Each structure stands twice: as C-alpha cells, then as structure tokens.
Amino acid sequence: xxxxxxxxxxxxxxxxxxxxxxxxxxxxxxxxxxxxxxxxxxxxxxxxxxxxxxxxxxxxxxxxxxxxxxxxxxxxxxxxxxxxxxxxxxxxxxxxxxxxxxxxxxxxxxxxxxxxxxxxxxxxxxxxxxxxxxxxxxxxxxxxxxxxxxxxxxxxxxxxxxxxxxxxxxxxxxxxxxxxxxxxxxxxxxxxxxxxxxxxxxxxxxxxxxxxxxxxxxxxxxxxxxxxxxxxxxxxxxxxxxxxxxxxxxxxxxxxxxxxxxxxxxxxxxxxxxxxxxxxxxx
Numbered sequence: 001x002x003x004x005x006x007x008x009x010x011x012x013x014x015x016x017x018x019x020x021x022x023x024x025x026x027x028x029x030x031x032x033x034x035x036x037x038x039x040x041x042x043x044x045x046x047x048x049x050x051x052x053x054x055x056x057x058x059x060x061x062x063x064x065x066x067x068x069x070x071x072x073x074x075x076x077x078x079x080x081x082x083x084x085x086x087x088x089x090x091x092x093x094x095x096x097x098x099x100x101x102x103x104x105x106x107x108x109x110x111x112x113x114x115x116x117x118x119x120x121x122x123x124x125x126x127x128x129x130x131x132x133x134x135x136x137x138x139x140x141x142x143x144x145x146x147x148x149x150x151x152x153x154x155x156x157x158x159x160x161x162x163x164x165x166x167x168x169x170x171x172x173x174x175x176x177x178x179x180x181x182x183x184x185x186x187x188x189x190x191x192x193x194x195x196x197x198x199x200x201x202x203x204x205x206x207x208x209x210x211x212x213x214x215x216x217x218x219x220x221x222x223x224x225x226x227x228x229x230x231x232x233x234x235x236x237x238x239x240x241x242x243x244x245x246x247x248x249x250x251x252x253x254x255x256x257x258x259x260x261x262x263x264x265x266x267x268x269x270x271x272x273x274x275x276x277x278x279x280x281x282x283x
Contacts, residue, residue: 008020010142012120013118019220022259022261024263025061027065028062030047030065055097055098060098061260062092062101064088066083066109069197078107082112086112089116101120101144105125105129107132110132120190121136124148127178137183143188144192145190146191147194147198156198159200168194168207186218190220191222193207193208205234208253211223225253231245250263
C-alpha cells in the first residue's frame with residue numbers, strides 16, 4: 001500500500017471525500033448504448049432506484065454519464081446529454097447522501113450539473129473540448145483527468161507507445177499544467193490512467209503493473225476497469241462473465257494505492273475493499 005503524498009480531505013460540493021482510504025464509485029449510465037448496461041437505466045425512476053441500491057451497497061460516489069465512451073460510440077449533442085443527465089443529478093442530490101460525479105466532457109453539462117448538486121467532474125477527455133477548462137474552473141469542483149488519445153470513435157485504431165506508463169504520466173502532467181493555467185489547482189485534481197482507452201491489452205497490462213509510477217504526480221488515482229475488454233481478452237470472457245477478473249483487478253489496484261475504484265458491481269467490490277482494509281488495519 002502506498003502512503004498519501006497529498007491532503008486527504010477533498011471538498012466535493014457540499015460533501016467531503018476522505019482520501020485516507022479507498023472508495024467505491026458506482027457507475028450509472030443514463031445512455032442507450034454503453035457497452036455493459038446501455039439502456040437499462042435511461043428512465044429516471046429506474047436509474048434513481050439503481051443509484052439507491054449502489055449507495056446502500058456501500059458506494060460513496062455515483063458516476064452519472066449521458067454519453068457513451070465505448071470504442072466506436074457516437075457523439076451526442078450537448079442538449080441530448082444534458083436532458084439525460086440533469087434530471088438524474090437533481091434527483092440523486094435531493095434523495096441520496098452520496099457524492100455525485102458527472103462523467104462528461106461538455107462545458108454546458110459541467111456548469112448545469114454543478115448547479116444541481118454534482119460534486120465532481122469526471123472527464124475522459126481531460127478538459128480538452130473547447131470551453132471545458134473554463135467551465136470546470138467556474139464550477140469550483142474537483143476534476144478527474146483521464147488519459148486518452150483521439151476520440152472514442154477512433155481511439156483503438158492503432159495505439160502505439162514506446163513506454164505506455166511514461167506516456168500516460170507525461171500526458172496527465174501536461175493536463176494538470178493546463179488546469180493550473182485557469183486556476184484549477186492540483187489539490188482539486190484526481191487522475192485516471194485510462195485503462196481501455198487508446199490502449200491494447202499489452203498496454204493495459206503493462207500500465208496496471210507499473211501503476212505505482214503515477215504516484216509521482218502527487219495526486220490520488222481513480223481506476224476504472226470494471227467489465228472492460230482487457231478482462232475479456234485476458235480471460236476469454238464475455239461482458240457478463242467478467243466479475244471475478246474485475247474483482248482481482250480491484251484488489252490489485254487498491255494494493256497499488258488507488259483511492260477510487262469505478263465499478264458496475266458495487267457490493268462485491270465493497271467487500272474486496274473492506275476485506276483488504278481489515279487485514280491492513282490488523283496489529
């Protein structure tokens with residue numbers, strides 16, 4: 001387990017995330033085309049009940065997304081994304097005691113969901129869309145920056161790296177510098193290595209193995225590998241048979257110092273976190 005190099009108190013809107021220990025972030029896709037659960041939670045009531053179940057199972061963050069970022073996914077308009085996400089953020093904020101993360105690259109969605117109660121901006125494009133840096137800065141919320149080259153539609157065409165871990169670290173440091181230029185200080189930033197985004201299986205495995213190198217950036221790490229193709233390719237499993245591989249990676253990520261685990265299977269991952277914590281806390 002790595003020791004923290006940063007303050008462990010992260011204000012997230014009207015709540016605070018304690019980064020002294022590992023948290024489970026539940027995935028809530030309000031989209032018709034996400035790779036694992038597309039269409040299941042696009043209706044407000046069903047989505048809210050699913051969020052409620054994840055909170056009851058131990059999730060301390062819910063990541064709400066209105067645009068699929070699976071390989072080959074289509075781009076949605078800002079209005080369509082906002083119509084999917086805003087009512088859900090408002091409802092969760094009203095009814096549940098949980099930090100709401102909004103999985104978005106869209107400036108208008110960042111601003112509006114912050115107003116409605118979101119506590120974290122989680123951007124797979126690392127605030128590279130026009131206006132995203134300024135919008136994120138204006139919200140005052142923490143942001144999660146993720147490594148990805150290209151766009152979801154073409155990111156898997158032919159990704160190449162001399163050293164994938166070094167390339168990810170360089171990219172994330174550059175994005176942190178871009179954030180600093182608009183007043184988003186380092187203490188508001190979380191970093192995501194971007195497993196499955198512009199990376200082959202070999203890239204993903206190497207990056208995971210050497211993940212500790214990213215602690216040199218001095219910010220908490222979020223790891224999202226739940227049900228992803230790296231598990232399917234490594235184990236020869238379809239999407240609905242990747243739970244055990246995902247739990248193995250969750251345990252490994254935690255021992256490598258990850259502070260947020262972004263998952264579909266909340267209850268099972270919470271058990272992993274609690275069991276490791278129990279052992280690590282023993283005399």
